[in-house]
Amino acid sequence: MSDLYFKPLQNDLLLRTARGEKVSRPPCWVMRQAGRYLPEYHKAKGNRDFFECCRDPEIASEITLQPIDRYEGLIDAAIIFSDILVIPQAMGMEVIMVDGKGPVFPEPLHTPEDKQYVEIMEREVDVKETLGYVYAAITLTRKKLNGRVPLFGFCGAPFTLLCYMVEGGGSRTFQQTKTWIYKYNAESKKMLQKIAELCVEYLAQQVIAGAQIVQVFDSWAGELSPASFKDVAFSYLKYICDHLPKRLKELGEEKVPMVVFAKGAWYALEDLCQTKYDVIGLDWLHDPSSAYKVAQKYGKVVQGNADPGVMYGGHEAITTSVKGMVDGFGGGKQGWIANLGHGVTPGVKPDDLKFFFQEIHRLSGIAT
Numbered sequence: 449m450s451d452l453y454f455k456p457l458q459n460d461l462l463l464r465t466a467r468g469e470k471v472s473r474p475p476c477w478v479m480r481q482a483g484r485y486l487p488e489y490h491k492a493k494g495n496r497d498f499f500e501c502c503r504d505p506e507i508a509s510e511i512t513l514q515p516i517d518r519y520e521g522l523i524d525a526a527i528i529f530s531d532i533l534v535i536p537q538a539m540g541m542e543v544i545m546v547d548g549k550g551p552v553f554p555e556p557l558h559t560p561e562d563k564q565y566v567e568i569m570e571r572e573v574d575v576k577e578t579l580g581y582v583y584a585a586i587t588l589t590r591k592k593l594n595g596r597v598p599l600f601g602f603c604g605a606p607f608t609l610l611c612y613m614v615e616g617g618g619s620r621t622f623q624q625t626k627t628w629i630y631k632y633n634a635e636s637k638k639m640l641q642k643i644a645e646l647c648v649e650y651l652a653q654q655v656i657a658g659a660q661i662v663q664v665f666d667s668w669a670g671e672l673s674p675a676s677f678k679d680v681a682f683s684y685l686k687y688i689c690d691h692l693p694k695r696l697k698e699l700g701e702e703k704v705p706m707v708v709f710a711k712g713a714w715y716a717l718e719d720l721c722q723t724k725y726d727v728i729g730l731d732w733l734h735d736p737s738s739a740y741k742v743a744q745k746y747g748k749v750v751q752g753n754a755d756p757g758v759m760y761g762g763h764e765a766i767t768t769s770v771k772g773m774v775d776g777f778g779g780g781k782q783g784w785i786a787n788l789g790h791g792v793t794p795g796v797k798p799d800d801l802k803f804f805f806q807e808i809h810r811l812s813g814i815a816t
């Protein structure tokens with residue numbers, strides 16, 4: 449329904465790049481572009497709970513549009529304001545967002561013998577029904593965007609979601625995650641498979657609602673060895689890109705470009721290039737030109753990859769970093785979506801991010 453229902457897209461630079469087409473300049477956006485570094489985010493959120501904002505399509509769409517309005521003409525995509533942890537919530541787990549700390553699961557999964565594991569494994573989850581508020585936010589945002597830029601949908605990768613479900617939040621040692629994947633490997637895989645299936649349906653429903661491209665975030669992939677990445681992360685990332693196009697076809701929907709971002713899994717670049725993902729997200733551990741060469745060999749597009757910390761270094765540091773990317777990523781006329789190597793952090797000054805976008809435009813040949 450989407451394209452008939454919404455205003456035609458005026459800026460299709462990002463979608464064309466994601467499909468491998470030649471473009472006049474590289475498209476850009478940044479992960480976490482709607483968030484705490486923006487004063488207008490705090491204003492819109494007020495003293496409301498984070499997940500309450502996610503569940504309110506009006507507020508979620510307002511926050512999604514904030515960076516698009518602020519950086520009008522400089523950024524080429526919006527990403528729906530939501531969180532990867534809505535899937536564990538849909539699976540029946542409680543997640544709260546604690547100010548200054550991040551997400552907390554009051555009752556994480558302990559062992560496969562626990563009643564909770566058995567219940568979650570057995571529970572039928574209807575993501576179409578339970579996460580209806582995300583699709584409503586997407587449809588409303590597409591309407592409000594009015595074709596200005598395309599809209600990203602997203603989900604967390606199975607491995608990263610499992611980390612949160614067993615750790616109960618962020619972690620430094622990943623003790624519970626390692627216990628699960630090494631000691632309870634078979635039970636972990638059952639859960640990962642269940643999450644992967646939910647991710648496929650969740651992304652498909654986001655596309656039906658109006659998402660024009662989707663990204664899968666495997667934020668904790670870098671905690672794994674190459675062998676365990678293959679075992680507990682890669683297979684499930686692959687499941688998602690293999691099954692989403694099929695599911696969309698079943699639903700009578702066109703397929704959309706798919707982006708994978710496996711943070712820290714630099715060793716897996718060749719493997720990721722051999723999947724059905726159209727775009728491979730790169731963190732800042734990658735050297736642009738080496739990664740670009742590999743991706744080009746497989747006909748894949750890359751996205752990234754400035755160190756988000758460069759935003760603290762002032763204009764000169766930002767210019768140097770952008771120059772390194774433009775040179776390394778083939779001049780930016782094909783195969784590169786400019787981004788940071790991870791999300792923009794809360795301490796960044798919005799004007800420094802603006803300068804980053806301006807430098808991408810300037811150094812890739814098109815001054816604004």
Ligand SMILES: Cc1c2[nH]c(c1CCC(=O)O)Cc1[nH]c(c(CCC(=O)O)c1C)Cc1[nH]c(c(CCC(=O)O)c1C)Cc1[nH]c(c(C)c1CCC(=O)O)C2
Nearest residue numbers: 479480481482483498527528529530531532550665667791
């Ligand atoms: C690991 C992860 C999470 N959530 C997400 C990831 C994957 C990306 C990544 O690795 O950064 C994904 C995410 N979370 C959020 C978005 C919105 C869209 C966007 O990128 O602008 C996206 C794409 C909003 C958010 N998600 C969260 C906020 C801040 C909430 C607040 O305090 O107001 C926002 C705007 C909270 C959140 N949610 C999560 C954490 C660890 C935190 C707290 C720490 C932090 O903010 O960086 C889990």
